[in-house]
Amino acid sequence: MGENDCWDVDRLAASRLLASLKLEPTAEILQETARHLARHRRESSAFSAERVRAKIVEDLEARSVDHLRSGSKSHDWAMGVGFAELRVASLDLDDVTDQGLRKPRSKGTILRSMVREARKDDASYGA
Numbered sequence: 001m002g003e004n005d006c007w008d009v010d011r012l013a014a015s016r017l018l019a020s021l022k023l024e025p026t027a028e029i030l031q032e033t034a035r036h037l038a039r040h041r042r043e044s045s046a047f048s049a050e051r052v053r054a055k056i057v058e059d060l061e062a063r064s065v066d067h068l069r070s071g072s073k074s075h076d077w078a079m080g081v082g083f084a085e086l087r088v089a090s091l092d093l094d095d096v097t098d099q100g101l102r103k104p105r106s107k108g109t110i111l112r113s114m115v116r117e118a119r120k121d122d123a124s125y126g127a
Helices: 008-020 027-069 075-089 093-097 107-126
Strands: none
Touching: 008 027, 027 075, 027 093
16 A cells, blocks of 8 residues: 555544644654555445445345245346346445545546536536
8 A cells, every 4th residue: 555545534534643642743653644544444445345235235135036936037137136246246346435546636627527517416407
């Protein structure tokens, strides 16, 4: 995990943690603490995403059994459920949690994204 893997929230949390422990926040200690907190954030998110994924697959399986018990034996429906289970099981957890390594976005990119979202929201309210 490199220095770029730490988010501002990790640095802020590290700073607050060191202050609450009344430790001198040297640059080295602050960075190491931020790295540790970033690793914890990523692991916690991955754990949560894995639990959600398992719950979705469990729910799909339960609904599939209920559907078959009700007398419905639609092949297309069964294929769809199988495809959904496979798709959910193959989701990359970094994509699900949006925690993957990525190049930092520029201010211009962020502003353009915000303008697009505002236009989209404006258009949906006018519809």
